[in-house]
Amino acid sequence: MKLSAVTSAAIVATGLLASTLASADTLKKIADSGKITLAYRESSVPFSYLSGPGAPVGFAVDISNAVVDAVKKRLNNPAIKVDLQAVTSANRIPLLTNGTIDLECGSTTNNSVRGKDVQFAINHFYTGTRLLTKKSSGVKNYADLAKKKVASTSGTTNAQVIRKYNRDMNLDMDIVLGKDHDDSLLLVDSGRAEAFAMDDILLFGLMGNARNPADWVVVGDSLQVEPYACMMRKDDPQFQALVNGVIGGMMKSGDFEKLYNKWFMSPIPPRGQNLNLAMSKELRENLVAQSDKPAQ
Template sequence: MQATSLLSTLVLTASLAAALPAGADTLQKIAESGQITLAYRESSVPFSYLAAGSTPEGFSVDIANAVADAVKKQLKKPDLKVALQAVTSQNRIPLLQNGTIDLECGSTTNNTVRGKDVQFAINHFYTGTRLLVKKASGIKNYADLAKKNVASTTGTTNAQVIRKYNLEKNLGMDIQLGKDHDDAMLLVDSGRAVAFAMDDILLFGLIANAKNPAEWEVVGDSLQVEPYACMLRKDDPQFQQLVNGVIGGMVKSGQFEKLYTKWFISPIPPRGQNLNLPMSKELRDNLKALSDKPTV
C-alpha cells in the first residue's frame, strides 16, 4: 500500500473512531442512520460463508439475521435497512470499534484478551485447534510437523496456539499465515505447507466445500477448547441485552436446536455435504447456563 493511501486509511479510521466514542449506544446509532450493518465471513463454513453468489449463509448468519429482526421490532422500524460487510480475522475488531459494523456473528473466539476491547454475547459453539492435511501426507499429529511449513490464518487465536505449541515442543515449524481460511488451505493444497492449524469445525467445513473432499482429513489432538460468540461493542448493555435475549429466546423455543440440525447434521450448500457433527457436551451445558464465559 502506498504511503498516501495508508495515510488516508488511518485518517478515515481515526475519524470514524472519534465519531463513535466508547460506550456508544448502538441502537441509537442504528435508529439515527436507518441501518444496521452486519459483518460476515467469506469462508467460515458452516457459520458464515459465501456458498453461491454474494449473499452470506450459515449458522451464525441466521443468528445475526434474527438479531436484525429483533432490532426492527424494538425500534419499530420494519423497513430498517440491513447492510452487509465482509470482514477478516484481522479487521473484524477494528471495524466493530470504529462503527463500520454493528454486530459480528461469525467464527470468533470469546477470550479474555478480546474481552478488553469488545463485548461478547452468549457462547453459541465450542471448538478446538486441530490440523487439516492431505491424506497422502502421512501426517497424523503435531510431532509429524517438526521442521515443516505449517499454515494458519492471520488474526486468529489458532495462530497463537500453534506458535506457542511450536516453541514449547521445540518442533522448528515455519508458521505461514493466510489472509483468510481459504488462503491458508490453498497453502496446503499447493504444497507450500503440509498442514493447516485451525478450529476443527472450520476445517470440516472446508473439506465439505473442497473440490475433492476425499483427499483431505482432520487429524491431531485438540489443543484448546474455545467458545464462539457474537461480538458487539463494549459498554453497551442495552444492545447486549437485546442480542442475548434473541439467542436465549432461540434456545428456549427450540429454534437454536433446529438451526444446529440445519447446519451441522444436514446437507449444506453448495455441495450438499453433511458435516455429521452432533452437539458437544460443552454446548449442551451452555444451552442451560446461557453463559458468555470466555476462554483465557
C-alpha cells in the first residue's frame, strides 16, 4: 500500500486519538479487521529499504515478517492480510499512535523521549552518529565542517545530536534537513551540503548503494551509542509480549545471529555489496540480556 498524504487535520487528530488508541488491543484490532499494517522505510539500508520495484527488504523487514507469522498463529488465522505503509523519520510515530500502522521495525532509536509516546521492543541493534562525505571534500571530522552546510534527516535523533554538538563546540554549522535519508544524501551529492550526519550503519549502507561507492567515505568520531528497536503502541502488554517473544526467541535459538549474518556479513541487494560489519559488543551482550533499555 502506498503512503497516503498525511493532512494537517490528521496530524491534529493524532493527539486526540492517541489517548484512545494507546490502550487499544492491537491483537484484537488485527483480529477484527483481518489485517496487520507494517511500516517500512524506503532507504534505511540494510534494515528496511526498497531494492527495486516491489516489497521492501532488510533485516528489520525479516523481523516484522516473523512477527506476522506469530500473529497468524496466535489468532489461528493464516489468511490475515499484510498491508505495507511507507513511513519517514518525521511521521512514523504519529502514524503508529493514530492507528494507521501496527508495528514499525526499521532504524528507529529507542530513547526515553520517544518512550513517552510509544512502546519499544527488545533492542536489535546499536549504532552512533558519524559523517558521510565525498572523499574529495577533505572532511575528516566535525571541526572541518565549521561554518559549512551539514545535512541530516528530519525527525531523527541524529539531527538533534548534531545541532547540540554544533552549539557546544561553537562550529557555526548550517544544518539542513532532508525528509528521508536518500534526500539527505542527495544534498551532499549535489553540493548543497558538505557531509551527512546519521547513524554510521545507515551511512555505510547508503554508500554501498551509491552510484559510485568509491567516491564516498564515512568519517568522524561516533558521538554516542544508541539502540534501535521496533515500535508498538503503548499500554498493549499482549502485543508487546508477542513481539518480544519473537525477537527474544530468535536471540535464544541462534536465528537472530543467522539473520544478522545474512544482512551484515553477506552480499545484499540490489548491488550485492557486503557491509562486512561484525556484531558489536553491545548487541552480542543483548542477545543474552534481551534488554529494551533506551538511550537517554
